Amino acid sequence: MLHKLLELSKQPLFRVGVLVLVLAVFSGLGYGLYTTQTTPPQPIQFPHSRHVALGIQCLYCHPGAWRQASAGLPSTQKCWGCHQQTPLTQTSVELQKLAAYAENGMSIPWVPVAMLPDFVHFNHRPHIAAGLNCENCHGEVGKMGIYENPQVLNMGWCLTCHRERTQDDPEKRIKLLDCGTCHY
Numbered sequence: 001m002l003h004k005l006l007e008l009s010k011q012p013l014f015r016v017g018v019l020v021l022v023l024a025v026f027s028g029l030g031y032g033l034y035t036t037q038t039t040p041p042q043p044i045q046f047p048h049s050r051h052v053a054l055g056i057q058c059l060y061c062h063p064g065a066w067r068q069a070s071a072g073l074p075s076t077q078k079c080w081g082c083h084q085q086t087p088l089t090q091t092s093v094e095l096q097k098l099a100a101y102a103e104n105g106m107s108i109p110w111v112p113v114a115m116l117p118d119f120v121h122f123n124h125r126p127h128i129a130a131g132l133n134c135e136n137c138h139g140e141v142g143k144m145g146i147y148e149n150p151q152v153l154n155m156g157w158c159l160t161c162h163r164e165r166t167q168d169d170p171e172k173r174i175k176l177l178d179c180g181t182c183h184y
Helices: 002-009 011-038 048-052 076-083 095-104 124-129 134-136 155-165 170-177
Strands: none
Touching: 002 011, 011 076, 076 095
């Protein structure tokens, strides 16, 4: 059997087939990685920059960041609470979409953008307690129209930050670089 396989591997057509298979696998892996880092389409094109310019704090719309992994996405009622008072509803297509969700009592089907794998246990609270601002990880949201991840959210990126912030505290460094801190 092994002898037949070695003979087969000497055939140019077999080598081309293996090459095509390898390229297909790597292309699929590359596409999979690309799709995890692209911004998904949202039901309403929410302009973060406009809301930040008005002085609205991140935690007003994303209050879950105080106490849990998910910062949460604003409810239709929270958005409509402010926007029902603005005349822009008649002129903005996006606000007309919001009005339709509110009038029909429907939740806005927001699509989360900053997603982590299920085997990563992340919580915003210790990061806020450590004095980090939302911009440290999520970028200059005040300069973004529609939110996009400013960097690849992966283990290497997190560990680099943990190393930089614990250079002068060996005890904290041990804790923040331990696998069990994020994988439990």
